[in-house]
Amino acid sequence: MLAVRNLTRPGLEPTSFELAGGECVALRGPSGAGKTLLLRALADLDPSSGEVTLDGTPREKMPAPQWRRRVGYVPAEPGWWSERLGDHFQDWDGQAGPAHRLKISPHVDERRVSQLSTGERQRLALLRALEHRPEVLLLDEPTGPLDEEATAAVESLLREKQSNGLAIFWVTHDKRQAERVAGRRFWIDSGRLREAVLEDAKGR
Amino acid sequence: MTDYIRLDYWDLALAAALLLGVAGLSLALQLRIEKKLLIAGLRCALQLALVGLVLTKLFEAVSPWWTGLAALAMILFAGREIMARQERGFQPVWAYGIGTSAMLMAAALVTVFALTTQIKADPWYDPRYALPLLGMILGNTMTGIALGLQRLTEGARQQRPGIEALLCLGATRRTALLPVTRQALTTALMPIINSLAATGLVSLPGMMTGQILAGVEPLEAVKYQLMIMFMIAGGTTLGAVTAVFVGLYRLTDNRDRLRLDRLAGD
Numbered sequence: 001m002l003a004v005r006n007l008t009r010p011g012l013e014p015t016s017f018e019l020a021g022g023e024c025v026a027l028r029g030p031s032g033a034g035k036t037l038l039l040r041a042l043a044d045l046d047p048s049s050g051e052v053t054l055d056g057t058p059r060e061k062m063p064a065p066q067w068r069r070r071v072g073y074v075p076a077e078p079g080w081w082s083e084r085l086g087d088h089f090q091d092w093d094g095q096a097g098p099a100h101r102l103k104i105s106p107h108v109d110e111r112r113v114s115q116l117s118t119g120e121r122q123r124l125a126l127l128r129a130l131e132h133r134p135e136v137l138l139l140d141e142p143t144g145p146l147d148e149e150a151t152a153a154v155e156s157l158l159r160e161k162q163s164n165g166l167a168i169f170w171v172t173h174d175k176r177q178a179e180r181v182a183g184r185r186f187w188i189d190s191g192r193l194r195e196a197v198l199e200d201a202k203g204r
Numbered sequence: 205m206t207d208y209i210r211l212d213y214w215d216l217a218l219a220a221a222l223l224l225g226v227a228g229l230s231l232a233l234q235l236r237i238e239k240k241l242l243i244a245g246l247r248c249a250l251q252l253a254l255v256g257l258v259l260t261k262l263f264e265a266v267s268p269w270w271t272g273l274a275a276l277a278m279i280l281f282a283g284r285e286i287m288a289r290q291e292r293g294f295q296p297v298w299a300y301g302i303g304t305s306a307m308l309m310a311a312a313l314v315t316v317f318a319l320t321t322q323i324k325a326d327p328w329y330d331p332r333y334a335l336p337l338l339g340m341i342l343g344n345t346m347t348g349i350a351l352g353l354q355r356l357t358e359g360a361r362q363q364r365p366g367i368e369a370l371l372c373l374g375a376t377r378r379t380a381l382l383p384v385t386r387q388a389l390t391t392a393l394m395p396i397i398n399s400l401a402a403t404g405l406v407s408l409p410g411m412m413t414g415q416i417l418a419g420v421e422p423l424e425a426v427k428y429q430l431m432i433m434f435m436i437a438g439g440t441t442l443g444a445v446t447a448v449f450v451g452l453y454r455l456t457d458n459r460d461r462l463r464l465d466r467l468a469g470d
Binding site: 043047063064066072074075079080125129132 | 365
């Protein structure tokens with residue numbers, strides 16, 4: 001589905017990999033290794049060179065907004081452009097089901113966005129991205145600020161989306177989470193991406 | 205315009221003594237503004253004396269070329285002022301380019317419009333009307349553009365997470381930056397909207413005061429002032445909208461990315 005060949009930007013060495021539909025790949029690596037740089041380049045938020053295609057169509061062949069609707073990206077600290085939560089969704093009322101699944105209080109929209117907890121905002125940003133039905137989802141520490149229960153809820157929701165064909169590129173610090181959610185695991189260090197076989201060989 | 209009271213140099217010296225007086229006050233209170241005050245006062249005197257001389261020559265010549273040259277010089281100076289007022293904004297070359305071209309377009313359009321259809325000077329480029337009119341429109345347009353560009357770049361920096369969140373959900377650069385664009389234009393137009401609203405109640409505009417001091421009937425001066433205010437409002441809006449939109453495109457690229465790396469000081 002998503003094919004990346006020699007993707008390069010400052011701080012990132014030429015990177016190539018493929019992500020199949022319904023596949024989840026986990027990416028780990030130390031802070032400052034280039035995880036966020038890679039995700040931002042994949043979402044085309046920063047200039048980068050190399051070939052990135054979705055279902056065989058190079059990203060240059062479609063307008064950038066369309067690319068980003070199809071390749072969703074949820075950063076580690078999601079941004080909000082309005083204090084009213086409902087402004088961030090096309091149909092906030094339609095989110096009641098998934099919000100409940102993610103253990104979000106049904107009265108969450110009575111508070112201003114800046115008054116929500118980091119964990120609530122993180123889950124709501126995930127819902128916001130899922131609402132646009134992306135084909136690929138790039139996640140940067142989606143459960144970083146969450147407790148075990150909420151983490152399990154997020155993983156379960158994403159597993160369901162995955163079985164419906166969503167491809168996920170999941171950045172996490174947690175090795176056990178990587179093993180839980182992902183079929184393949186990547187390791188990045190100093191801007192160099194590797195399959196995790198090498199990571200294990202190094203005894204990490 | 206016959207019965208106005210001429211000032212002689214002694215009167216001016218008295219007025220300047222006031223400046224010296226407050227400089228002394230600053231010295232006594234250790235405020236350390238006396239030096240800046242005196243230098244600014246001196247600059248003002250020199251610049252105005254020079255302008256007086258130049259205007260006298262220009263008014264005698266009534267040449268479209270010399271008038272145009274003077275107008276161009278004014279616009280280039282104003283562009284420099286816009287550039288200097290950007291703090292961590294566009295790189296100087298871009299601030300100058302965007303500011304000057306937006307101002308050139310807006311101020312020229314509005315000034316020519318006023319000269320040819322309302323004032324009907326003969327010839328229309330008569331520097332006696334063209335240059336003061338351009339000066340007033342330019343001064344305000346310059347402030348509007350400088351404020352608008354500054355607010356645009358500042359807003360894009362501060363609201364980057366929200367802007368990028370919108371971009372990530374498939375918004376175009378225009379949509380994602382619409383809130384910042386609105387804020388920039390509100391800021392740019394605030395001074396002129398305020399002065400439209402407060403004029404006459406709080407302050408008597410300088411030009412009107414000048415005409416009244418020169419012996420013009422108050423109602424005649426009011427008519428002139430109204431025309432000028434409307435021209436200023438139109439010119440400022442045109443200039444600020446142009447500059448902010450060009451700025452918006454400079455702040456983003458054709459892949460709808462927010463390019464804060466194109467700003468100075470990053």
